[in-house]
Amino acid sequence: MNLKIAFSDFDGTLTLDNRELTKTFFDVIEHLKIHGQELVIVSGRSISWGHFLLTHFSNLKGVIMEGGGVILTRNKRNDIDEHLLIDQGEVQTLANVTEELQRVFPKCPLSADSFGRKTDRAIEFEFMQDEEIAQVLQFFKTKKVNYSKSNVHINFWCGDVSKYNGVMAYLEKIRPDVDKSEALFFGDAPNDQSMFQSFENSVGVSNIRHCLSRLEHKPRIILEGVENEGPNGVLNYLKKMNALN
Numbered sequence: 001m002n003l004k005i006a007f008s009d010f011d012g013t014l015t016l017d018n019r020e021l022t023k024t025f026f027d028v029i030e031h032l033k034i035h036g037q038e039l040v041i042v043s044g045r046s047i048s049w050g051h052f053l054l055t056h057f058s059n060l061k062g063v064i065m066e067g068g069g070v071i072l073t074r075n076k077r078n079d080i081d082e083h084l085l086i087d088q089g090e091v092q093t094l095a096n097v098t099e100e101l102q103r104v105f106p107k108c109p110l111s112a113d114s115f116g117r118k119t120d121r122a123i124e125f126e127f128m129q130d131e132e133i134a135q136v137l138q139f140f141k142t143k144k145v146n147y148s149k150s151n152v153h154i155n156f157w158c159g160d161v162s163k164y165n166g167v168m169a170y171l172e173k174i175r176p177d178v179d180k181s182e183a184l185f186f187g188d189a190p191n192d193q194s195m196f197q198s199f200e201n202s203v204g205v206s207n208i209r210h211c212l213s214r215l216e217h218k219p220r221i222i223l224e225g226v227e228n229e230g231p232n233g234v235l236n237y238l239k240k241m242n243a244l245n
């Protein structure tokens with residue numbers, strides 16, 4: 001394929017074991033730069049994270065954050081523009097539901113970066129009991145609030161937000177010169193499923209095996225072996241693909 005953009009999830013896909021930002025992450029950026037290809041990170045993390053990524057990695061021109069709720073780009077003055085992909089009414093409904101959630105479940109820990117979020121909020125579920133998690137998810141169902149569980153968070157939002165919608169908005173608004181068929185997506189978890197379902201070129205790094213049986217929609221290509229976990233899998237796949245062209 002004639003690759004122009006590599007879209008990629010962040011946690012567990014560009015970081016190793018959901019934590020380590022290794023040298024391979026920088027190798028991925030460098031490899032794409034050499035080949036004139038763009039990396040666009042598509043993550044459930046907050047807008048503030050997007051600011052961090054765009055500020056400190058000058059090869060990144062745009063990122064999609066909050067699970068597809070917002071696109072951040074750097075403009076000609078080198079400032080960062082925010083493009084919210086949901087309307088103001090949905091932003092307000094989400095604020096109200098979050099307030100109620102904290103009243104009903106005072107022990108439910110919102111993620112430390114929730115204060116900086118605009119189009120979604122996140123819960124740190126690591127230390128929550130299964131029963132407690134089930135009650136919170138039931139609360140979201142009653143309120144008709146959407147949610148998704150990633151490796152680190154339960155994210156929730158109002159409106160039609162998905163990584164797929166974020167990526168399609170990016171192609172439409174920011175890079176209309178790029179066709180869907182000239183782009184790839186890398187992911188590793190259930191919150192990447194909208195991309196696995198609807199995006200033609202999707203690749204799962206090998207650590208996806210931990211949740212493969214729980215996925216309703218799987219990536220078209222699934223990498224195997226410990227050597228293809230996280231960013232190593234991304235880099236190996238890109239190198240192989242670019243060598244073929």
Ligand SMILES: [Mg+2]
Binds near residue numbers: 012
């Ligand atoms: Mg992930």
